[in-house]
Amino acid sequence: MNKTKTLLIDFLNKNNCPFFVNEPLQNHTTIGIGGKTPVYILPPTENFLTEIVSYLRKNCINYRILGRGSNVIPDDDYNAVIISCSELNKIEYFPSAIMVDAGFSVNKLVPELARHELSGFEFLAGLPGSIGGALYMNAGAFGREIGDFFESARVIDENGKIKIVSKEGINFGYRYSSFQNKQYLILAATFNLHRDSKIKVERRTNAILNQRIKTQPVEWKSAGSIFKKPLNDFSVGYAIDKLGLKGIRFGGAEVSKKHAGFIINRGNASQHDIKQLIGFIKAQIKEHFGVLLETEVELW
Secondary structure (H helix, E strand, C coil): CHHHHHHHHHHHHHCCCCEEEEEEHHHCCCCCCCCEEEEEECCCCHHHHHHHHHHHHHCCCCEEEECCCCCEECCCCCCCEEEECCCCCCEEEECCEEEEECCCEHHHHHHHHHHCCEECCHHHCCCCCEHHHHHHHCCEECCEEHHHHEEEEEEECCCCCEEEEEHHHCCEECCEEHHHHCCCEEEEEEEECEECCHHHHHHHHHHHHHHHHHHCCCCCEEEEECECCCCCCCCHHHHHHHCCCCCCEECCEEECCCCCCEEEECCCCCHHHHHHHHHHHHHHHHHHHCCCCCECCEEC
């Protein structure tokens, strides 16, 4: 990739686009895992992002989009170019709706909404991801999902053009949106919310945050909940706990003793460690409960 990398760097320099070379992805994922990417690009505007995506596609350069690095565990030897959307973080307010950039932090959005007396997203409080990533996977908690509030999105389509897609064109399911099956890159999204007092929104937000702190290993690096819920009446965390697997460790990866649905990084975990632990858990659950687990996190 040396010549390709050199040409890409020249392109970025000519366009005054910020980037890093051989950047460790462990610095950009919530679980603290990931090898060095050849080029880590931080487009400051949609126009830059559109031009960069067009360049990468035209030159057949493998790339990935990274939001805030949650729900993602990259390989320890990673070769794809990374485009970070973290600089795309504008928000526009309407009487009972918002239009927010894909790179906006979910964790920062909820208190922002409280200050503007907008309610609906309290269930997202404490989630470390980006709005684009949350929409892509239809993030949810406490019986609500972000897709419930979706109105439209501005995207780069498969032809490199910016267009608007409405809620009628996107399907949502459990930890699923049809963005996952389309060659769309989410730039921004509009969500319908409702008005409520700042005090009430903050009260509900704090209740959610306290529940997370009480039940989840927020003090450790993790990628969030590892497995999807396979059946409505099947609790993955309870099943793992029932098998006595809390605290089991492969290398630096450990099943959280606080919530068995989480795998934490004890300080030196690798993707290989995570894969081994996931494989072991899946085998045990299959043997003892007859249930085949699917991962919620993405293993790059």
